[in-house]
Structure formats: C-alpha cells, structure tokens
Amino acid sequence: MDRKEILKKITEIIRDVFDDDKIDISEETVAADVEGWDSLTHITLIGTIEDEFNIKFAMKDVVNMKNVGEMIDLIIKQTD
Secondary structure (H helix, E strand, O other): OOHHHHHHHHHHHHHHHOOOOOOOOOOOOOHHHOOOOOHHHHHHHHHHHHHHHOOOOOHHHHHHOOOHHHHHHHHHHHHO
C-alpha cells in the first residue's frame, strides 16, 4: 500500500469517526484542523487505525506524532 492509498484510508476512517463526510485530510493535517478532535476522539481514532491496518502504535509514537504524514510513516514502517 502506498502513501496515497494509506491517506485515502485514513481519510475514510477520520470521516467515519467524526461522522463528517466533508472532512478533507492531507499529510499536513493536525488535530487542531479537525473540529471535535480532542484526546478522547484521538484514542478512538488511533484504535480504529490500528485495527484497520492490523498494527500497534507504540505509546511514544502516538505522543510524538505531529501530523497525518507522520502517522502514514509509522503505518508504512509497520506494514513493510
């Protein structure tokens, strides 16, 4: 799966978690860019992404993740 496919899947997941089909996501997207993205929804989102990609993020990676692009990097790293 390449970056573009992963970004598309993450966008679908985010739209589902936030129940908003109009959310646009890019690699530069940060939590503050999405209305309602707080610590609770972040946990839900991380869990959903882990399930979807059959991976497990390390807590230090979750804490240090700055944007969607870094999330994609971690997904690629674990799925290669």
